[in-house]
Amino acid sequence: MKVASVIVDIPTRQTDRPFDYLVPDEWEDVVQAGMRVIVPFGTRLLQGFVIDTKSDTEVEKLKPIHSLLDVAPVLNEELLQLGKWLTETTLCFMISALQAMLPAAMKAKYEKEIHLIQERIDHLHEDVRLFFGDRTVVSWREIEHTSLLPLLQKEIAKGHLEVVYRVEEKGKKKTAKWVELTSTAEQTMEAMSRLSAQAVKQKEILQFLLENGPSFPLKQLLEETNSSLSAIKSLVQKKLVVEKEIEVYRDPFADRTFAKTSPLPLTEDQQRAIAPILAGIEKGEHDVFLMYGVTGSGKTEVYMQTIDAVLKQGKEAIVLVPEISLTPQMVKRFKGRFGSKVAVLHSGLSLGEKYDEWRKIQRKEVQLVVGARSAIFAPFENLGIIIIDEEHETSYKQEENPRYHARDVAIFRGRYHRCPVVLGSATPSLESFARAKKGVYKQLTLKKRMNDKALPPVDIVDMREELRAGNRSMFSRLLFEKLKDRLEKGEQSVLFLNRRGYSSFVMCRDCGHVIQCPHCDISLTYHRVQQRLKCHYCGYEQAVLHRCPSCESEHIRFFGTGTQKVEEELGKLLPEARVIRMDVDTTSRKGAHERLLNEFGEGKADILLGTQMIAKGLDFPKVTLVGVLAADTMLYLPDFRSAEKTFQLLTQVSGRAGRHQLPGEVVIQTYTPDHYSIELAAKHDYETFYEREMLIRKKHGYPPFYYLTLITVSHPEATKAVAITDKIVHYLQKQLSSQAIILGPVASPIARMNDRYRYQCMIKYKREPNFSSVLRKIVDHYQQEINRGELTITIDLNPYMMM
């Protein structure tokens, strides 16, 4: 007897354990851990993952596996272990962990249907027969909310109708039809001679296949022989050819060629940095390297040469880059160096395209993956290096279950494969830099820029001064002068507007009323293109108002500075300037991002105006001026990392100027010019920033001095939310050591979302061996209320979003 332990596709506490199934004899040699199967569960069918096989079980009423979804495991031993580890470190369900490691296309889609039973059709109620018409199957969804439901249920009970559960995959493999000769050349020729004289096309097709076959893609065959499908059909009927479905990959880069590049000679700095990594690769040793290198110091070239060494060993490599900088420029660099050995995974790809890239990895058709966060789960079996570029980026932390950080996963995998993990950044996260200083990570430093160009001088403009001087525009006099100057010289400028925490809201000028979402405690954002007000948290939207709902005044207007508004003002101030605007609105269409950047690169515009997305990776020789319109917009968000984020962003943006022959300049506009994060960013002084910020973190008990966990409780009733949070706080105080600092309950920064009140509790701690079991007990205790859907408790170990 062979038994399979299966994790079923229901993410709840009660089903978060393996269920045993009998493996039918015919699959005894096939079923292995890591495969997906379909199993009966209660009355339905579900997708599940085999995590173990064994020869006996305590379970008495074993059901057999219904069917297999894979012929080979989709998760290997390492990834199964990694899944287990994810459940422990992020407190998620096993099924969520397993699904997170696979492309979304492999998730199941469930269909419930009512089938007609042919033999019982005479017994069937008149109305039901009428409803079915000439159909034999009706989807459950169609009748679920109709008056027909009770009648149908009776008929089902009587056995006149049958309920069928179907499980399907979300994404499909893409196939193409091919045509193939069924017999040998001689037999085919002989058959040709027996064809009727009228069958000109059929003979032509056979002849073509004899010369170019024996198999050929159907579509091209029709084109080449200029014939129609009917000719093929006749040949199929005569059994002279067969049609075959052959799997093809969707290729997101099909119509692109990438110029081949070769390794560049390394600078002294680079050589010093690469040596320990190469030694690690050579010896098969796991180490975490923090590569701290100023912008333009050539980190990417170092990455590529280490990858080269890994591939030469016959091993594989993963490169993570932040979603936002996974630009065509970036892809081009890797594709140019490593050609067809590269798979690219990012959110711009369709479900099916991601699935195809994943299968290329699984089939070992590629050796290198460049991708965003989830690419860390690439199913390589012989990893030689993992590189995380811009390691400080918060997008490496997933903000939904499983709430993992790609850096932690990388280190897990690096340890498993005994290979180096390289974290690269010009502005490392405090956590990583502190670990490097302690010697936990090995620090590698790239001090000099490759072309020996000095970092650009930065001017800080105090916008309060501007206001006092009577300048009410969003451009300071200095920035305006410099923009005009570049325009005259024919050089380019980049204007950066950080909109986060500063979106355009609608306010009444008479009574100060701000239009808010009726379901969330957050102001609605004005979307100019569609002339609508939208809630960014629950999706609520409404038409723009022309009269204040509170005081009936007509003096209601839009506040906040959006990119569109900057564009408008630029048009007034510098009408001759050609401006390209890049934000969510202008880049949402596929390929728009790349097109706009290309236009700018070709000099078709003087000014590139944009949000976050232009902060990274752009490298245009003619850019000599970078302007930051409002540096402090995110400085006062309720987030202990806001100073760090501001520093990183300003440093990042400044790095866009003067990367080549022409010297660059940076202008930072701010209302808080003496804030250390702005001052030190202007001086390009990371290390001083690090020291200052560390003092603050230490004083207030934040990472990297303390670990942090955020518990968010949400409930439709505010009093309940407070009471439960309060109980949790008290319980934690009893269970945790006296060193742990437990804060709360306090209302979340967004106190109501989707008509649910949100309260939170923050725990700062150094060492709590029982922490996760304490947290588990809390969730278990409220299980009923959670199941009823009234209550949710979200636990984020190591949060990056405090909202």
Place this chain on the structure above:
DNA sequence: AGCACGCCGACT
């Protein structure tokens, strides 16, 4: 998650 099972009130 979804479904069966079981316990209460409103009706033929």
Place this chain on the structure above:
DNA sequence: GTCGGCGTGCTC
């Protein structure tokens, strides 16, 4: 006396 409402607990 039964039909159907929802609350409770189980699914290998």
